[in-house]
């Protein structure tokens with residue numbers, strides 16, 4: 080068992096900056112990430128990208144490189160390739176690395192597990208050839224591979240970023256099928272003052288759009304009725320714009336309509352979550368330092384609510400300051416003085432969000448999919464079946480498991496949870512908060528019997544019952 | 552089982568090593584991400600679902616969707632979270648013999 084003052088799960092911007100801030104206050108840190116290299120999603124593989132790939136990825140690479148360099152510190156033990164599958168007793172973390180299970184124990188725990196792309200169930204989204212747009216970007220960052228002749232469908236800043244990166248790589252997408260409408264943009268305009276405070280991001284966004292235009296990529300906006308056709312592989316994407324039907328043949332369709340907090344880890348230890356209407360997602364309950372109601376557990380970064388990479392970095396550092404305060408490495412005055420400029424910068428970073436959330440709302444056709452659309456990819460349960468469960472009296476996602484197998488497959492509901500909550504909420508006329516979310520039980524990552532057998536004797540109870548279990 | 556997927560490499564491919572895929576030899580780049588290398592090799596599908604036999608390929612590439620599950624040396628693993636190593640034996644659950652594709 081490895082011990083430290085602070086155990087951090089996730090070596091993205093939030094986790095890396097927290098680790099650095101903590102060691103600067105004199106603490107020791109164990110930093111766990113299932114990826115082989117530090118960086119998280121935005122800075123994935125950043126220390127190893129070739130110069131050609133760095134040009135494609137853009138200026139973020141520089142910031143990521145600095146963060147990765149900053150965690151090279153004698154008091155930071157970064158364990159790469161470590162998938163965390165269970166947390167017990169608040170801050171004892173079980174993980175597997177190279178087929179061997181081990182435990183890291185901290186006085187405090189920071190969960191910085193980031194975001195996942197919002198599930199976008201449209202007909203045909205399970206076909207080979209259909210991927211998340213972020214998956215295409217991961218291919219570039221991690222493997223130096225670009226997908227050619229793709230159609231990107233959905234909305235949001237990340238969709239434009241991926242499209243622009245593909246243009247830079249010399250393989251512009253065939254088309255962008257965008258779901259936001261002019262009405263969305265108009266309703267976003269009342270958040271214009273905030274947007275202006277985030278002007279740097281706006282300018283960057285306009286630059287991406289200019290690159291996409293220059294590459295001659297066809298853009299459709301206000302698209303609805305999106306569906307992917309194909310027998311064993313994507314063959315075409317169909318959609319409607321202003322009453323007119325379109326059909327583009329293509330073998331690669333990349334979906335994206337925003338990112339949502341990856342709440343799996345926090346939920347597995349019973350951290351309560353609440354519905355955030357503006358971001359249409361659940362966020363964990365936490366105070367201004369990122370402290371959750373669970374003893375000793377903090378949550379920072381996009382996993383606590385979507386704010387983007389720079390906000391994640393600031394939030395990670397703010398949590399680390401409070402953790403250092405808790406462990407008497409900083410006085411309250413030192414902690415507050417250090418946190419003040421970070422909080423100011425964080426407010427600035429978040430100023431653009433309300434504008435973005437309004438201008439690029441999630442695609443309605445995927446929030447409330449047509450009856451025949453598969454919503455649970457693992458167990459192939461359709462939206463119509465979920466609606467039927469509601470009619471049979473089913474109020475929440477856990478109760479729904481008695482009717483169908485949605486959420487019980489290997490992804491543990493990561494790509495159907497929000498859809499099932501929204502469907503049941505709409506059908507029953509109840510709020511998502513009342514409807515609730517799947518109860519998440521460890522192991523949150525697959526662990527084999529062989530790996531369990533390799534676990535050193537620590538009095539560990541795998542799969543122990545967690546507190547705060549709640550039926551809904 | 553093979554298709555010309557539109558995957559283009561931006562860098563020189565790494566050193567090739569031989570792995571076994573469904574009883575046949577296949578060359579992939581040493582240390583590369585297994586899901587990416589199989590995609591670049593045009594391998595499809597990665598598996599078929601136990602429920603309906605529908606074909607599946609990687610969807611998220613970040614360890615969250617589990618659509619890239621393959622059997623590696625007898626253990627079911629996520630290809631997108633695995634690195635290619637010489638001699639690894641890979642089989643695709645439900646994807647080969649009983650499908651109309653092969």
Ligand SMILES: Cc1cc2nc3c(=O)[nH]c(=O)nc-3n(C[C@H](O)[C@@H](O)[C@H](O)COP(=O)(O)OP(=O)(O)OC[C@H]3O[C@@H](n4cnc5c(N)ncnc54)[C@H](O)[C@@H]3O)c2cc1C
Nearest residue numbers: 089091092093113119120121163192193213380381387388
């Ligand atoms: C696919 C994808 C691509 C993105 N690309 C960009 C981009 O190019 N530009 C941009 O501005 N924003 C991007 N984002 C948005 C992203 O959320 C950033 O805002 C930023 O990466 C958030 O930082 P973070 O530190 O909160 O989390 P992340 O950077 O997501 O880091 C979280 C880390 O936690 C690790 N982790 C999660 N669960 C476990 C576990 N159980 N065990 C061990 N480790 C675990 C993950 O491997 C990951 O490295 C992307 C998001 C996604 C989902």
Ligand code: FES
Nearest residue numbers: 612616617619631
């Ligand atoms: S592609 Fe989603 S888990 Fe591997």
